[in-house]
Amino acid sequence: MDENYDGRALQRLLDELGRLPGIGPKSAQRIAYHILGADVEEARRLAQAILDVKSLVHFCPVCFNYATRERCDICEDPTRDQATICVVSEPRDVTAIERTGTYHGLYHVLGGVISPMDKIGPEQLHVRELLQRLADGQVSEVILATNPDVEGETTATYLSRTIKPLGISVSRLASGLPVGGDLEFADEVTLGRAIEARRTL
Amino acid sequence: MDENYDGRALQRLLDELGRLPGIGPKSAQRIAYHILGADVEEARRLAQAILDVKSLVHFCPVCFNYATRERCDICEDPTRDQATICVVSEPRDVTAIERTGTYHGLYHVLGGVISPMDKIGPEQLHVRELLQRLADGQVSEVILATNPDVEGETTATYLSRTIKPLGISVSRLASGLPVGGDLEFADEVTLGRAIEARRTL
Numbered sequence: 519m520d521e522n523y524d525g526r527a528l529q530r531l532l533d534e535l536g537r538l539p540g541i542g543p544k545s546a547q548r549i550a551y552h553i554l555g556a557d558v559e560e561a562r563r564l565a566q567a568i569l570d571v572k573s574l575v576h577f578c579p580v581c582f583n584y585a586t587r588e589r590c591d592i593c594e595d596p597t598r599d600q601a602t603i604c605v606v607s608e609p610r611d612v613t614a615i616e617r618t619g620t621y622h623g624l625y626h627v628l629g630g631v632i633s634p635m636d637k638i639g640p641e642q643l644h645v646r647e648l649l650q651r652l653a654d655g656q657v658s659e660v661i662l663a664t665n666p667d668v669e670g671e672t673t674a675t676y677l678s679r680t681i682k683p684l685g686i687s688v689s690r691l692a693s694g695l696p697v698g699g700d701l702e703f704a705d706e707v708t709l710g711r712a713i714e715a716r717r718t719l
Numbered sequence: 720m721d722e723n724y725d726g727r728a729l730q731r732l733l734d735e736l737g738r739l740p741g742i743g744p745k746s747a748q749r750i751a752y753h754i755l756g757a758d759v760e761e762a763r764r765l766a767q768a769i770l771d772v773k774s775l776v777h778f779c780p781v782c783f784n785y786a787t788r789e790r791c792d793i794c795e796d797p798t799r800d801q802a803t804i805c806v807v808s809e810p811r812d813v814t815a816i817e818r819t820g821t822y823h824g825l826y827h828v829l830g831g832v833i834s835p836m837d838k839i840g841p842e843q844l845h846v847r848e849l850l851q852r853l854a855d856g857q858v859s860e861v862i863l864a865t866n867p868d869v870e871g872e873t874t875a876t877y878l879s880r881t882i883k884p885l886g887i888s889v890s891r892l893a894s895g896l897p898v899g900g901d902l903e904f905a906d907e908v909t910l911g912r913a914i915e916a917r918r919t920l
Contacts, residue, residue, distance in 0.1 A: 564766075
């Protein structure tokens with residue numbers, strides 16, 4: 519061990535915190551001083567929680583969401599609607615949709631989106647595993663919940679063309695004005711979509 | 720160990736991250752997913768850095784700044800001006816002043832400010848130790864660098880009254896407009912101070 523290892527303990531913590539998303543030098547400093555001033559038990563719990571997610575959490579072999587048991591909590595839950603699969607890009611999208619409390623089916627996490635620029639095609643995503651899940655005829659609807667951006671749309675279009683011929687209903691999340699948002703401040707594309715997709719009252 | 724310990728690994732990390740200053744639920748989630756997706760070595764380094772600051776860093780017995788050796792790096796440095804002590808509230812203030820590169824003396828960290836509301840008087844701060852440092856006649860100037868707010872000013876006034884009778888020069892950081900700031904957006908108190916403390920050119 520480097521003889522300055524001890525002396526640079528605070529700097530090492532600042533460096534490591536600075537690697538986290540959304541944490542700049544000032545936030546890293548505030549957090550580091552918080553940890554320095556905190557109870558040693560609080561610091562231990564944080565360190566242990568970091569190590570635990572790495573050792574205990576893995577990908578669900580069915581849907582590729584994060585799991586701590588063999589399969590994830592959602593795939594393990596028999597009360598979820600087994601006939602509907604919501605396809606998302608990342609595990610964090612599952613969390614976002616679960617938080618709404620409006621969806622009760624299963625998920626499939628692609629692990630990214632189709633992006634020719636980054637050399638990511640369907641082969642680099644969990645598309646093959648999705649098609650395998652659809653092969654047994656249990657699933658009647660696939661909801662494509664990739665982001666409403668270029669790559670998300672490309673991915674949704676590709677999946678739609680691949681899945682529809684299997685006789686499975688394919689849907690896409692609605693685009694439109696954010697609830698509570700202000701029409702005046704909506705971007706043109708969103709407002710245009712909201713007009714096109716207007717509902718008859 | 721609780722049987723759901725494993726299953727709640729991600730939730731525990733979110734909870735622990737949420738305790739850090741400036742980290743709300745969304746930031747905690749972004750950081751947790753970053754850690755989940757990161758190299759296991761990166762996660763280990765972060766956890767170790769957290770444990771290390773708690774086990775390796777302690778308070779300097781002279782100035783009460785954070786130290787990893789017996790005394791802090793600044794107290795240990797014979798090239799620092801031993802005749803000047805800058806008095807600050809917290810160790811983070813030392814870091815802020817060191818970053819300016821304009822100060823080359825020693826520090827004394829009070830560990831807070833006088834706050835009758837919180838029942839913090841001079842006895843709860845490292846004031847006695849400061850007066851001990853001043854007793855040997857080596858120090859010719861004390862710079863009071865507590866914050867320019869009510870408690871910081873109260874603390875500075877108290878220390879000034881206590882130290883001046885010892886025949887030691889006492890100064891206070893200048894208040895005024897922030898450099899690069901806009902006069903129009905300065906608050907009245909700051910602008911008033913800037914006018915009172917105007918410099919003859």
